Amino acid sequence: MNHLKKVLREHNFRITPQRQAILQVLYDCRGHHLETENIYELLVEKGTKTKKIGLATVYRTMELFQNIGLVSRLSMENLPARYELVIHEKLRHHHLICLQCDQLQEIEERLTDDLKMQILKEKQFQVADQPMKIYGYCSKCQ
Amino acid sequence: MNHLKKVLREHNFRITPQRQAILQVLYDCRGHHLETENIYELLVEKGTKTKKIGLATVYRTMELFQNIGLVSRLSMENLPARYELVIHEKLRHHHLICLQCDQLQEIEERLTDDLKMQILKEKQFQVADQPMKIYGYCSKCQ
DNA sequence: CTAGCTGCAAAACTTTTGCATCACA
DNA sequence: TGTGATGCAAAAGTTTTGCAGCTAG
Numbered sequence A, B: 001m002n003h004l005k006k007v008l009r010e011h012n013f014r015i016t017p018q019r020q021a022i023l024q025v026l027y028d029c030r031g032h033h034l035e036t037e038n039i040y041e042l043l044v045e046k047g048t049k050t051k052k053i054g055l056a057t058v059y060r061t062m063e064l065f066q067n068i069g070l071v072s073r074l075s076m077e078n079l080p081a082r083y084e085l086v087i088h089e090k091l092r093h094h095h096l097i098c099l100q101c102d103q104l105q106e107i108e109e110r111l112t113d114d115l116k117m118q119i120l121k122e123k124q125f126q127v128a129d130q131p132m133k134i135y136g137y138c139s140k141c142q
Numbered sequence C: 001c002t003a004g005c006t007g008c009a010a011a012a013c014t015t016t017t018g019c020a021t022c023a024c025a
Numbered sequence D: 001t002g003t004g005a006t007g008c009a010a011a012a013g014t015t016t017t018g019c020a021g022c023t024a025g
Helices: A002-010 A017-028 A036-047 A055-067 A109-123 B002-010 B017-028 B036-047 B055-067 B108-125
Strands: A071-074 A082-087 A093-098 A106-107 A133-137 B071-074 B082-085 B093-100 B103-106 B133-137
Touching: A002 A017, A002 A036, A002 B017, A017 A036, A017 A055, A036 A133, A055 A071, A055 A082, A071 B093, A093 A109, A106 A109, A106 B108, A109 B103, A109 B108, B017 B055, B017 B082, B036 B055, B055 B071, B055 B082, B093 B108, B103 B108
Parallel strands: A093 A133, B093 B133
Antiparallel strands: A071 A082, A093 A106, B071 B082, B093 B103
């Protein structure tokens, strides 16, 4: 939460109750990958006693958080995009997505280091420093 | 075109002028990755003198073609999905997508063989036999 | 104070669907 | 001729935007 405040201030964005509440939800659900709609619902449930929030605000906030590196966005084939908090102590990772059950697993980023280097060498294409989505079948669904 | 007819007949689907026209467009644009809307527009241009076609038909046809393996679908982050004809003589490949200009390049599939094997070994996750999307910056946009 | 945020509602956009009609086999 | 395919229009579903009012700094 302090990190949020620091990053927002650094970029000259305001620390609003809505932004704090959204970050709290993301933190409470860390490890999961939430749709904007999920986040909104959780906020509405909690929020009966506190503040009101609009779905558009959640969308706008998720875009903002992504831009400043607080969350990473995972666009799903046709489904709504999902977000997860970027945890800095955690190793960077890619996503393994099961085509059968939509379940997510993670693999360490280092596994793609060689691939990135080859792509740079052969195609002069600089692979972005963002999680890759790798589709397939998890051990249960094979 | 003969291949289309063969595959459709094998699956008990009908060979309609619309399906043939769509396949023709895909063939004429082979090497490119077309949005459904692009295909529709091209058909409307050409079609003034021939037949009418509806956008819904293009959507339905692309889904059908994908199911029977005639085209491969490339879901783009927020943008409309793009399709390309599956050319059997051509080597299987992955896509490099430039985050700046949306341009697509291709890399040979073999470059990810090691990665796939490691993922299977470490996570018992079977990577699907489909093109991977790798995001980054092309040589012009870096 | 005032620029940046927010909520609401409406719009934008891609994709899907219902249905009456059409046409391939 | 009968069933699958089509065109049209409307619906669905996610995300964006316009705008008037609110609020953090």
